[in-house]
Amino acid sequence: MVTSPASAVPRLVIAAPSSGSGKTTVATGLMAALTGRGLAVSPHKVGPDYIDPGYHALATGRVGRNLDAYLCGPELVGPLFLHGARGCDIAVVEGVMGLYDGAAGEGELASTAQVAKLLRAPVVLVVDASSQSRSVAALVHGFVSWDPEVRIGGVILNKVASDRHEELLREAVDSVGVPVLGVLRRAAPVETPSRHLGLVPVAERGSDAVDAVTAMGAQVAAGCDLEALVGLARAAGPLPGGSAPWTPGPVPTLPHARMRSRGGTPIPSRSVEKSTPRVAVAGGAAFTFSYAEHTELLAAAGAEVVTFDPLRDEELPEGTAGLVIGGGFPEVYAAELSANEPLRKSVAELAFSGAPVAAECAGLLYLCRELDGRPMCGVLDAAARMSERLTLGYRDAVAVSDSALAGAGTRMRGHEFHRTVVEPGAGAAPAWGMRAPERRVEGFVERGVHASYLHTHWAAEPGVARRFVERCRTS
Structure with missing residues (x-):
């Protein structure tokens, strides 16, 4: 057809x-x-x-x-x-x-x-x-x-x-x-x-x-x-006049890189140049929540996006300059994630080096000191645990602290969906101030890390991906 x-x-x-x-x-x-x-x-x-x-x-x-x-x-x-x-x-x-x-x-x-x-x-x-x-x-x-x-x-x-x-x-x-x-x-x-x-x-x-x-x-x-x-x-007919497809922007051509396999994940065998920083994105069964437009925006901003599986890979992709850990179910795989100590150390080393790290919901839990009593990456001095209470709903938020994702004062809308609790719920420099439905601060901005429960859609604010990739270049 x-x-x-x-x-x-x-x-x-x-x-x-x-x-x-x-x-x-x-x-x-x-x-x-x-x-x-x-x-x-x-x-x-x-x-x-x-x-x-x-x-x-x-x-x-x-x-x-x-x-x-x-x-x-x-x-x-x-x-x-x-x-x-x-x-x-x-x-x-x-x-x-x-x-x-x-x-x-x-x-x-x-x-x-x-x-x-x-x-x-x-x-x-x-x-x-x-x-x-x-x-x-x-x-x-x-x-x-x-x-x-x-x-x-x-x-x-x-x-x-x-x-x-x-x-x-x-x-x-x-x-x-x-x-x-x-x-x-x-x-x-x-x-x-x-x-x-x-x-x-x-x-x-x-x-x-x-x-x-x-x-x-x-x-x-x-x-x-x-x-x-x-x-x-x-019978639907054309969309309203003037509608044009969204685009993440032009995707730059990356330098050729020979591929090798580690832990079932193809990984380039050498680091790419600083102008095309490598951004590692968590995937696999524990981290399944992501919007396709996020990786498209990262690539359009000049990054080489490489997926890795925290359940299988024992180190971050070679030459990783920035890390994105989206949502998913780390609480279901807490034992396996904790057992992968080499990767936890690799993530912590990257975070403590000041490299940009964006963590949403499941990513927040993974960066905590522990999850349901099991050691996690220890990037954040906070503990996470399962809860009987479901937290669910849209949020109107404003960035409280300058971070690798957004400057202070940037307003974004997001969504929360979890049955876990992180204690404390915010760091000395919170990630977001919630404007609705209730006023509170939430999340952590430390070094290059931005960690929060809030899921956002970067297509609404393409500057998020551009800012993150630029920080990857300069950190």
Whole structure:
């Protein structure tokens, strides 16, 4: 199939009345089913979620990307979408929570409905029909009529019990004038195990994740009208005039470097020049939370980005000038991370040398003195532990201290999502001052280290990556 120009790529938003309705299964399954038919599918996720995009990437063979109107601003939703959709035949956008749920107290901001409107994309509503029949008409009618600017182009009925149940549901939805584009029967759920922060990431599940995505694709292909869904996506038309793909900037050509393997990770065998500083980015099963745009911005700023696995590699990549440790689940792998003493020492040596280190959430825990009583890197004089309390939500923050990421006074929006506590919660030079929903200081700025619970999206402030790479050059 000939790919569409990015500005007119066919697109659908998969939404639901509430969480737990089955939109992840439908969205991932639809991506897999369309990919299996030879289409190049661009996968997207509304909101800050890191885990679902991993399943989307497995379904499509392309990087899963987030569209978050709170973190990046509504004005970047279209450009970031177009950036991810380059060269694709169709895009599938999985929503977040219920269709009209967004940032608390901010109206429609960051809701699936807002993103659908910004993209001028038709919405497919996934309805859990397990405990209703004719009442589904009232539910669908309410969602269709709530905001006339949101175009609900069809419904997929999930957890349908029988032929008779399906007949009643179809009759009810027909009375609203919304087409039924799929029916998924009540069945044993596709195996997608969860734990304290949601689904277990793809990187931790190996072949089991592949099997789960394959099963989702088969389920959607069997129960949904794929031709009708593609036809609806094609009716989206072009994005608003003036929309152009986001770009991280020109990526410089790096000098040739012969590659060798260590601990399963390809590592250049020599240091690159100071003009192209090497930035090591933590990956592997313990550190799976990252936005693709971060590494793209680092590369565009002139860095050579090398991924390493703290569970396997015993030293940082040769010539590392800066270190980025994003989010993930170090609490699940605390014993293994602690046992890798050579790497912990390597990280500490780099940090104490004054080199730039950016650590978010999981990275913060890894830099602490200990995590659940197990020794970590000891870069920060703080202890981390698991907690029963879930900390979750968007944050409006301002940089309190000058750091490798931002100058004091820089305002950014972020997101917290963790069941851990760090004591103390802030150093002598805190990283962020939270402006909303509560006023407090949080995080650590020490030497070249910036460590915090706050997840940020650097596309909203490209100067973050440029500043970090420049510090790598000069430190």
